[in-house]
Amino acid sequence: MIRWRKGTVVKIRREWPGAVELDVEIENDGAARALAYPALVGTPQPGDEVLLNTTALAMGLGTGGYAMVVAVPDRFPPDPSGPGHLVKARYTPLQATVLGADEQDSPHHEVLREADSVGGMPVIVADLHSAVPAIVAGLHLERPGTRVVYVMPDGGALPAWFSRSAAALREAGALSAVVTVGQAFGGDLEAVTLHTGLLAARLVLDAEVAIVAQGPGNLGTGTRWGFSGVSAGEAVNAASVLAGRPVASLRVSEADARERHRGISHHSLTAYGRVALARAQVVVPELPGDFGARVVAEASPLGERHELVRVPVEGLEEALRKSPVRLSTMGRGLDEDLAGFLAVAAAGRHAAALLT
Known part of the structure; x- marks a missing residue:
């Protein structure tokens, strides 16, 4: 092992x-x-x-x-000091104790103790970590200076520190903070569940928009259900039950060698079509040509459960090229799979429109 x-x-x-x-x-x-x-x-x-x-x-x-x-056997770091009773990466050799925003010793406990709503905050959901910088680019194109908080569940990397993208977005001022939830750790705030993570983003960090996507290193098995990003559907449910506005981004590809990920990935269709029980606004990008028509057609069945929102993509490519983060998804850069990045950037554009 x-x-x-x-x-x-x-x-x-x-x-x-x-x-x-x-x-x-x-x-x-x-x-x-x-x-x-x-x-x-x-x-x-x-x-x-x-x-x-x-x-x-x-x-x-x-x-x-x-x-x-x-x-480093010959030079251990100093023992930790201060409060914190949440154990993350529990019962692994590197389990770590952190201060949870929602625990009793936290200065934010009283704010979160009875909290039950994020007050209509848009919550953009994606199944891949590589979507995060593209979403941010689309959002800031339409509404510069929006306070965006990334809420990272534990479907991929557990340490938020692994994400160079999150670090670069923070440094550029494009991302305000990171909240790590579940077994994930290393964010600006820690939380026990996705629900308290979203509440902390809104009520403690003053987020105007939250992005929920797993960290780097998703796990997939080539089966319908055996993919860590299926949790995107559960994120829709969490955002909805907390009175947020779930905005579902679609995983789209024109270049993936695997047919199940061409057009709209089967993972998006499963997460939003089967797992998400609450209603979301599913952003359907208005991509050009036959491929754009294919995406619209494949998204159509999701309209039985969700609101389909057509969003234009004009101007998004320029915003993506100005991203402070090198864009890459499954080893493909912006020029190799432009449609995929435009699709998630369109979700950021739509979330910005919800704030006006």
Whole structure:
């Protein structure tokens, strides 16, 4: 289940908030990239011996293809101090205690204790992490300065620190904060459930719009139900029950080699057509040509349960090209799968319109 290795840090490659990328020399395996989360293991330095989990590296995973630093045995970080009783990544070797926004010791507990509504806040839902920067681009094109909070559930990466996109969006001022919910951790605020995460986004962080999408590294099995992004349907339900306005973005592709993801991905059709029991506004992008007509036709059955909203895409490509984050989905960039990015950017455009 886990490939354990010892290695030596050769150099620090780069850093972003919450994470450090390293070059390491692994005993009997040669050079590799490694990733450390300083809040968990401290900050490794060149020459340090490190204990590594090389499972993802051996599997050749694109998103998570790092050797993960489990410990720096000769130099432990200081013990944590301060309040916090939520244990995340529970009962794993790296379980961590964090202060939950909703727990009794939190300064926000009283605000959240009886909270039951996000007051009509638009909640944009997507099934892939790669949608987040494109949604943000579409939203800010129409309403610059909108206070956007990303609520990250635990379907993909558990540490929010793994997301370079979220870090870059924060640095550029395009994203106001990150809330990590469930077993996910490392956000500006922590919460027990998606529901309290949305409430915290609205009532503590003053979000005007929330985006819910799993972190990097989604899990799929090529089956209808065996995909972590099916939780997008549950996010629609959570937003609705809290009196938010669910805005469902469609996963669209004109370039995916897998037929089940061409046009509208079967994952979107399952999440919104089967899992989402509450009514949402499903954004159908007005893409050009035959492909655009195909997307409209494939979205049509969702109209039995949801409101289909046709949204033009003119001007969105320019906004996407100005994104502070390099856009990539399943290894395809903006020029290789423009339709996919336009579709989710259109959801951001529509959410901005709901605020006017």
